[in-house]
Amino acid sequence: MTATARAAEPRPRFDVARVxxxxxxxxxxxxxxxxxxxxxxxxxLKPQAVIDAVVRSMSRDSANxxxxxxxxxxxxxxxxxxxxxxxxxxxxxxxAAEVVFxxxxxxxxxxxxxxxxxxxxxxxxxxxxxxxxxxxxLVPWQMACERTGARLVVAPVTEAxxxxxxxxxxxxxxxxxxxxxxxxxxxLGTVLPVKQIAKLAHERGAVxxxxxxxxxPHLSVDVQDLDVDFYAVSGHKVYGPTGIGxxxxxxxxxxxxPPWQGGGSMIHSVSFEKTTYKGLPERFEAGTPDISxxxxxxxAIDYLAGxxxxxxxxxxxxxxxxxxxxxxxVPGLRLIGRAPGKIGVISFVVxxxxxxxxxxxxxxxxxxxxxxxxxxxxxxxRYSVPATARASLGMYNTREDIDRLVxxxxxxxxxxx
Amino acid sequence: MDVRELYQELILDHGRxxxxxxxxxGANQSAEGKNPLCGDHVIVKAVLHDGVVEDVGFQGSGCAxxxxxxxxxxxxxxxxxxxxVDAIFHTFHDVxxxxxxxxxxxxxxxxxxxxxxxxxxxxxxxxxxxxxxEAALDxxxxxxxxx
Numbered sequence: 001m002t003a004t005a006r007a008a009e010p011r012p013r014f015d016v017a018r019v020x021x022x023x024x025x026x027x028x029x030x031x032x033x034x035x036x037x038x039x040x041x042x043x044x045l046k047p048q049a050v051i052d053a054v055v056r057s058m059s060r061d062s063a064n065x066x067x068x069x070x071x072x073x074x075x076x077x078x079x080x081x082x083x084x085x086x087x088x089x090x091x092x093x094x095x096a097a098e099v100v101f102x103x104x105x106x107x108x109x110x111x112x113x114x115x116x117x118x119x120x121x122x123x124x125x126x127x128x129x130x131x132x133x134x135x136x137x138l139v140p141w142q143m144a145c146e147r148t149g150a151r152l153v154v155a156p157v158t159e160a161x162x163x164x165x166x167x168x169x170x171x172x173x174x175x176x177x178x179x180x181x182x183x184x185x186x187x188l189g190t191v192l193p194v195k196q197i198a199k200l201a202h203e204r205g206a207v208x209x210x211x212x213x214x215x216x217p218h219l220s221v222d223v224q225d226l227d228v229d230f231y232a233v234s235g236h237k238v239y240g241p242t243g244i245g246x247x248x249x250x251x252x253x254x255x256x257x258p259p260w261q262g263g264g265s266m267i268h269s270v271s272f273e274k275t276t277y278k279g280l281p282e283r284f285e286a287g288t289p290d291i292s293x294x295x296x297x298x299x300a301i302d303y304l305a306g307x308x309x310x311x312x313x314x315x316x317x318x319x320x321x322x323x324x325x326x327x328x329x330v331p332g333l334r335l336i337g338r339a340p341g342k343i344g345v346i347s348f349v350v351x352x353x354x355x356x357x358x359x360x361x362x363x364x365x366x367x368x369x370x371x372x373x374x375x376x377x378x379x380x381x382r383y384s385v386p387a388t389a390r391a392s393l394g395m396y397n398t399r400e401d402i403d404r405l406v407x408x409x410x411x412x413x414x415x416x417x
Numbered sequence: 418m419d420v421r422e423l424y425q426e427l428i429l430d431h432g433r434x435x436x437x438x439x440x441x442x443g444a445n446q447s448a449e450g451k452n453p454l455c456g457d458h459v460i461v462k463a464v465l466h467d468g469v470v471e472d473v474g475f476q477g478s479g480c481a482x483x484x485x486x487x488x489x490x491x492x493x494x495x496x497x498x499x500x501x502v503d504a505i506f507h508t509f510h511d512v513x514x515x516x517x518x519x520x521x522x523x524x525x526x527x528x529x530x531x532x533x534x535x536x537x538x539x540x541x542x543x544x545x546x547x548x549x550x551e552a553a554l555d556x557x558x559x560x561x562x563x564x
Contacts, residue, residue, distance in 0.1 A: 354480035356455050357424075357432075360539060364420035372455055386456030386478060415424055416433075416481070 014311035020396045022047040022303075033366025036401045041186055041214060041345050041392030042370050044239045046300075053299035054241055057292035065291055066265060066282075080291050083298030084281070087246050090301045091231060092222040097280040098254060100247045101289050105213040106136040108232035108247035109180075111284060112209055115257040116178060116230075117144030120207060125150040126175040128168070128206070130192070131157045131382055132185045135375040137211040141180055150177070157382060161188035161337035165196045176206045183215035183231075187374040187390065188337030189320075189345040191219070195226050202227070207253065213237050217394070218316060218343045220309060229253050235293060239395075240300035244293030247284070255279055261286040312395055316343065319393050323402045327391075330409050336388050345392040347374075350409065353416050355387040361412035367405050422532040423539075424481065427489075432481030437491035441472035450477075450549030450561040457483040457542060461549045468499050473550070480542055482533070487546030489526050499554060506547045513543050 020026050025045045028035050037045060057079060063072035065080045081096070088096040102108045121127070127141045131154055138152075145152050155171045157163050163181070172179070179201040183194050198208045209230040215221055216233045223231050230253075234245040249257075259266055259277050263286035268276040277283050304312075323346050327333055332351035350358060359371035370390045373380045380386065391405055444462035451458050457479035464472040473495055475487045494502050509527050511517045515534030519527075530543055541563035552561045 352433075354456075354483075356457075356480040356539070356542065357482070360423065360536060361420055373453070377453070380456070386458070415421070416429065 014308065014315040016315060016396065016398055019307075020398075022049065023396050024048055024051070026396060030366040030368070031364050033404075036367040036404045037394065038391040038397065038401060038405060039368045039370050040217070040394030040397075041237070041390065043236045043242060044217060044394050045396065046241065046296075047239055047303050049303045050240055050296045050299045054292045054296040057295045064288055076291055079295050079298075080289070083294040086298040086301045087233075088248075090216075090221070090304075091233070091246075091248050092224050093248050094224065095251070098248055098251050100249070100254075100281045100284040101294050102245050102247055102284075103243055103290070104234040104236070104245035105211060105232045108230075108245055109136050109209070109211060110140045111247055111260050112230050112232070112249070113140035113144045113180075115260050116207060116209070117141070117148060117150075119257060120177045121145070121148040121150040123149035124175060125177045126153045126173060127151070127178045127180060128153045128155060128171050128176050128201075129180050130155045130163045130168070130182065132161070132163065132188060132190065132376060132379050133180070133182055134186050134211060134213070135377070136213075137180055137182060137209075138378070141178070151175075154378075157188075157190070157379070158339075161185065161190045161339040161342070163190065163192050165193050165200065168197050169200055172200060172204050172206070174204070176201070176204055178209060179206045180209040180211070182211045182213075183221070184212075184218065184343060185337070185376075185379075186214045186345065187347055187376045187379055187388070188339065189214075189342035189347075190337060190339040191215070191341050191343060194228060198226060198228050214344060218313070223248055235297035235300060238297075238300050239303060240297040241290075241293045244290045244297050246297075249280075251280060255283075259283055259286070263287045265289075307395075316393055316395065319397055319399065319402065320344070320346070322399050323391065323393070323405075326402050326406050327409075330406060330413070332413070333409070336383050336385065345390055347388040347390045349385055349388055350413065353412060355389045357416070358389045358409070358412055361415065362405065362408035365404065365408035365411065367401075367408045369405065423536055425529045425532065427526055427529040428481060428485040431485035431488040435475075435484050435488035437474040437488065437495075438476060439474045440476065441474045444472070444474075446553040446556070448549045448553035448557060448561060450545045450552070450563070452479075452483075452541060452545055452562055452564045454564045455480065455542070457545055459483065459487050459546050459549055461487070461546060461553050463550065463553055465499075465554060470494050470497055470499075470502060470554075475546060475549075479545070482530075482539055482542040483545055486530065486543040489529075490546050490550060493525065493527060494550065502550070502554065506551065509547065510544060513540050 023045045061075040063076040065077040084096045155168045208228045212233045231248040236242040266286040336347040355371040440462040446463040459477035461475045512519045513533040519531040521528040
C-alpha cells in the first residue's frame with residue numbers, strides 16, 4: 001500500500017455500537033422498553049473499564065494512601081497518584097500537584113470560594129458571575145460575599161442563551177476581584193468564551209475561576225491555553241464514579257492560599273502550640289480521600305483517551321444538530337437556549353404539559369430525561385419558565401435515542417390532548 | 418406499567434380545567450405551598466366558619482398532578498369540618514403512598530390518584546395542596562413544602 005493510498009483512507013469512524021457495549025447500564029429495559037439514557041449532564045453512565053478499576057481498587061489494593069509502608073498501601077498510593085497524573089494530563093495542567101482531589105465540582109467551588117474569598121475579598125469588592133451559573137457556582141460566592149461584605153455582580157445572558165465578552169466587560173470594574181463562570185451551561189449547553197473573558201479579567205487584576213463540570217465530557221480542556229486560575233470538574237460527568245472531582249489551580253496562586261479543612265494528610269508537623277501545613281496538593285486534601293473514586297476517575301480518562309477525539313466530537317455534534325431539528329419539529333415545543341456552537345444539552349418546554357408530567361410520561365416509554373430547574377433558578381426566571389425538560393447527550397447516544405424521545409413526546413401530547 | 422393508570426381522564430381534566438381556581442370572597446384562612454425543585458406553587462384560601470370549610474379555592478401553577486390534586490381537594494373538602502378534612506387527607510395520603518388500597522366509596526373522585534403509589538417521586542405533587550390547606554386552617558404563616 002502506498003503512502004497516498006493510506007492517506008486517502010477515511011479516518012476510523014466513531015463506532016457507537018462498540019461504545020454502547022462498554023456501558024452495562026445500557027443493556028436493560030425500563031418499563032419494558034430498552035433504556036434510552038438522555039441524562040448524561042446529570043451523571044454519565046460508567047463504562048465497564050471504570051467499574052473494573054473501582055472493583056480492583058477495593059478488592060485488591062484496599063489500603064489507605066500516603067500512610068503506610070506495607071505493600072497494599074504502596075500499591076494504593078501509586079494508583080491514586082497515577083490517577084492525579086491522568087487528570088492533570090486531561091486538563092493539561094503543568095504539574096500533577098496543581099490538581100487537588102475533592103468530592104466534585106461543588107466542593108471544588110466551595111473550596112476556592114472559601115479560601116480565595118477569605119484572602120481576596122473585602123467590603124465593596126465585587127465577584128462577577130453570569131446569569132446562567134449553576135447554583136454551585138453562585139451560592140458559594142453569595143456566601144463569600146455575605147462573610148466579607150463584597151458584592152455579587154451578574155453578567156446577563158442573551159435570549160439565545162449566550163454570554164458575550166462585551167456583557168462581561170460591561171460588568172468588570174476596578175473592584176472586581178474574582179470572575180467565576182461556567183465553561184459550558186448545564187441548562188442551555190452554551191459554551192462561554194472563557195479564554196477571552198479570562199484575558200479581560202486578568203487585565204483588571206481579577207482571579208478567574210471556572211466551573212468545568214459540563215465542559216470536560218465534551219471539550220478538550222486546556223487550562224494553560226485558556227489561562228484560567230482555577231478550574232473545577234467532576235469525575236462522574238466524564239464517565240467516572242460519583243463522589244470524586246478535582247480543583248485545578250495555578251501553582252503560584254493555589255500554593256499561597258491558606259488551608260481549608262484541617263486534619264490528617266494536610267499537615268507538615270503538629271504540636272499544641274503550632275501546626276505547619278504541607279504544600280500542594282496535600283494542603284487541600286485533609287482526611288482519607290475517595291481512593292477508589294480517584295482511581296475510577298483515572299480509568300475514565302484512560303477510556304476516553306482510547307477514542308479519536310475529533311471522531312467523538314463529530315458524533316456528539318451530529319446528535320445535537322439532529323436532536324435540535326427533531327425536537328423543534330414537535331408541535332408546541334420551544335427550545336430554551338440556541339447559542340451558536342452549543343454542546344451537550346437540549347432544554348425545552350412543551351405547551352400545555354408541565355415538564356414534570358413530561359418526565360414521567362417519557363420515562364414510561366423507557367426514556368430518561370431531566371426535568372426541573374437544573375439548579376439554575378435565576379435562569380428559569382430569565383426565561384419565565386418554572387422548569388424545563390432537558391435531554392443531554394453522552395458518547396453512547398444515537399439518532400435512534402432522539403427518535404425514541406420524539407415518539408415519547410408525541411405520545412405524551414396525545415394523552416394530554 | 419401503564420402511565421394511563423396515573424394520568425386518568427379525571428386527573429387530566431382537572432389538570433386542564435381546575436375547579437375553584439379562584440380565591441373565595443371573605444376568605445379568612447390562607448397559606449402558600451411551594452416545591453422549588455419542580456416549580457409547583459399553590460396558594461390556598463378558605464372561608465372557615467364554626468369549624469366548617471364553607472368555601473375554598475386556590476391559585477398557582479404546577480404539573481397536572483399538583484393542579485388536579487388541588488382542584489379535586491377544593492371540591493371534596495367544601496362543607497366539611499376540620500376533623501373531616503383531616504380524616505380525608507389522612508386516607509388520601511395512605512392511598513397515594515400505597516399503604517392502603519383505594520376505597521372509591523370513601524374517597525370518591527380522589528380514588529383516581531391511587532396510581533401514584535407506583536410513582537413515589539410524584540407523591541409530593543399530589544400532597545402539596547393538601548398540606549397547604551392544612552397550614553391555612555392551622556394559621557401557619559410559613560410557606561409549606563413537600564420536597
